[in-house]
Amino acid sequence: MDTEIRPCSSLSICLLFFLFSSLNIQNCVATDNISSGQSLSGNQTIVSKEGNFVLGFFTPGNSRNYYVGIWYKKISVRTVIWVANRATPITNTSSAEFKISEDGKLVLLNSSKILFWSSNSTPSTSDSTVAVLLDTGNLVIRNGSNTTIWQSFDHPTDTQMPGGWIGVNKITGEFQSITSWENPENPAPGLFSQSMDPGGSNQYVLLWNGSEIYWRSGLWNGQYFTTVPFSRGSIPFNVTFVDNKQQKYIMYTILDSSFITRSVIGSSGLLTQLYWVDSTQEWQSIFSQPSAQFYVYSLCGNFGICDLKSSDNICRCSYGFEPASMKEWELKVWSSGCVRKTSLRCSNKSSAGGEEDGFLEMTNMRLPASPRNLLGGSAEDCEKACLNNCSCNAYAYVSGCSIWTGDIRNLQQLYDGDSEAGTLYLRLAASDFPGSSRSHKLVIYRTLSVIGGVLGILCVLGLIWTFQRRKRIRMARQVEGSLIQFTYGDLQHVTKNFSEKLGSGGFGPVFKGTLSDSTEVAVKKLEGLRQGEKQFRTEVSTLGVIQHVNVVRLRGFCSKGSKRLLVYEYMSGGSLDSHLFQNNSTVLDWKMRYQIILGIARGLAYLHEKCRECIIHCDVKPDNVLVDRDFCAKVADFGMAKLMGRDFSRVLTTMRGTIGYLAPEWISGLPITSKVDVYSFGMMLFELISGERNTTHSADGSKIFYPSLAATKVIEGDILSLLDHRLNGAADIEELTRVCRVACWCIQDSEAHRPTMGQVVQILEGVMEVSVPPLPRALQLLMED
């Protein structure tokens, strides 16, 4: 018998070893199957024919438990795609057995021959039954007539592989879904799953605890699910939806077999399509559903609060509560939620004589869904109604009484000015109140007298503050690194209460201001920033050290509550787009344009290569280039990607003015590198050459995308015809040729073909030669349309 079992270390060094059990090993050739009489134990594995996948025992993370699973062989990060005994781990593999049983099923036994897992497949004669691991990651059991009687693709865990399916058997009514791991160290079924719509419509949904739908794919329209972008764009997928008499399912296949991808539902409820990037040796997300984590139902679990502005953890427990599982919270899986530190008096019989439970006032909360609304009565009555029912955990009084019984989910911290913000009163045991155990006082805190007192104190504080403020503006300001830290009041004063607006970018309006030493500044009010204060300060201080003659200098900032402002040097010349595209402005001559181009290139090269941390601008366009009195160009608005964090690409891709400058990576989901700036820079060069927006050119009434035309002309060598006609051909032909060729190289489809900004500078300085570029394929396609 030619037998299996190839123990392989991660270095793929094949070791020979002999089993103490019934097996005899003759050689070290990998096998892809387990047939009757053979079994896996210890560190033995089987490997699929082409060596794509391995099946064997594994322990996830720091766990001490063993599971039988399938993972990629060629990938350095062990990534498990299927688990057999996901909820029934074994603790010792040395004489455990994974084998074909006498009735032809695949089973897992521990050393005392106790059954831990079974394929539960149709019985067959064991001596002709074989389990084979295929190169798709599918484990199949075939009987004597070579019929597949069971396959792991019919019993997926948390991963849908290319070729695998998710669906429903219309005859048995059985759903085939994927369900998240409980946490990254425990493959037991967690709370989140992806399934066909239990309501029967032709779409798939994400579910919490098998009941609560928190995301829908949209109906199948014949080509794709309406809210899911795949099957379009450059991602090599083919998604199919099959609906016949027996079953209804979705499946995807990859068109390029070298593309390694999987779809997985994570422990915190996101369904993510990932692909393997060989160069960086990591999994990259192509897209996730839902689009933001906080749309996941009960993301923070019972009594957990979701806080999008928190810098370290999106979830925290309500006051008086603690994580139900500290271990899971440390793994950033919060759905197990929070539990009371002290049980309520009403539910603790032994504390009959203790203090009454109280209510903690929580302001600016999004109130939980589906309250029980009580008719009539005052706020006091509402509080009493809640106090008198032991299962009531919170109430709110907004023109009526609402109470919540049982576990409370989906609490969200909102901030001043949010129209949905309300005040929730959360029931706590007396001893859990902040500061002391004087619960009665806290219950009464809401009375008018106290509110009056608080207002009084606020008034006094306000007066003190007003006096202080005047002093502070004149006094030395706090300085963080080389940056000045302003108070919001300072900036109101400096900008005359934000009266002179200079413009408004995608991230907020910009106002002109004058400091007390009469230096002029531009103050940008950032909008839609969800970052915590600490992280904002960190990012800002890294931007503060950036100093280059072609980069607009950041002079200071303000971070107060939810307000975030940046203070920049003021550029009297305004933005490049106003000089290029406005009819009333004087026409920039070629020499000036060349200086501006060189300046921008140097500024970007500095941001990419010379700073301590590489800064990708991500939004290079004429509107973000400012010029001073002498027409020296400076790059503005850098570092927004860092400040905006994960919101950035959403803001960027929804900003209309930006679209024409965006590199294909933004849309295809490929990793963003500094080459996206090179692409945008290239697009901008065409505008500097022609003096017109790339998209507004038209010939005989029809719209032409100028870069397509330009790219062709560059290749044909007909360069002068591209020049802004207002210049009447007055340009240095050699310089113009260089700029045209560089522009065309910069907008190549593949980022690898684009030059770096450092190389661009060298070409423009005449240090490096530039050859005739190929026609970018994307433009070619555009022209064929």
Ligand SMILES: *[C@@H]1O[C@H](CO)[C@@H](O)[C@H](O)[C@H]1NC(C)=O
């Ligand atoms: C496999 O296990 C055996 C016995 O437990 C051990 O001697 C051997 O080194 C292991 N091989 C690898 C590659 O880990």
Ligand SMILES: *[C@@H]1O[C@H](CO)[C@@H](O)[C@H](O)[C@H]1NC(C)=O
């Ligand atoms: C099982 O693996 C052995 C060794 O690689 C091979 O010779 C045999 O053909 C395989 N059997 C099946 C059914 O694939």
Ligand SMILES: *[C@@H]1O[C@H](CO)[C@@H](O)[C@H](O)[C@H]1NC(C)=O
């Ligand atoms: C596992 O079982 C083997 C044999 O049954 C025994 O020698 C070994 O000590 C056990 N290992 C552990 C960690 O319990």
Ligand SMILES: *[C@@H]1O[C@H](CO)[C@@H](O)[C@H](O)[C@H]1NC(C)=O
């Ligand atoms: C096998 O599993 C059973 C049931 O969990 C357990 O009682 C027994 O101790 C296990 N045997 C070994 C050797 O671990």
Ligand SMILES: *[C@@H]1O[C@H](CO)[C@@H](O)[C@H](O)[C@H]1NC(C)=O
């Ligand atoms: C294999 O399974 C098929 C379908 O269940 C059955 O028709 C066939 O008789 C089986 N063959 C053997 C050898 O058990």
Ligand SMILES: *[C@@H]1O[C@H](CO)[C@@H](O)[C@H](O)[C@H]1NC(C)=O
């Ligand atoms: C069994 O079926 C598989 C796939 O259906 C095929 O590749 C294989 O050659 C068959 N084996 C035999 C012995 O017929």
Ligand SMILES: *[C@@H]1O[C@H](CO)[C@@H](O)[C@H](O)[C@H]1NC(C)=O
């Ligand atoms: C999930 O639902 C089951 C009943 O279907 C319930 O017993 C269980 O407590 C629920 N889990 C959570 C975390 O609420």
Ligand SMILES: *[C@@H]1O[C@H](CO)[C@@H](O)[C@H](O)[C@H]1NC(C)=O
């Ligand atoms: C996508 O899959 C369907 C069904 O498997 C097939 O008919 C179609 O040709 C495939 N399309 C491409 C582009 O491969």
Ligand SMILES: *[C@@H]1O[C@H](CO)[C@@H](O)[C@H](O)[C@H]1NC(C)=O
């Ligand atoms: C119940 O109350 C008693 C007395 O106040 C206290 O010692 C005990 O810890 C409480 N039990 C729980 C579960 O909180």
Ligand SMILES: *[C@@H]1O[C@H](CO)[C@@H](O)[C@H](O)[C@H]1NC(C)=O
């Ligand atoms: C408390 O509220 C629950 C849930 O609404 C309700 O079923 C129960 O009857 C109430 N108990 C009392 C004592 O009112």
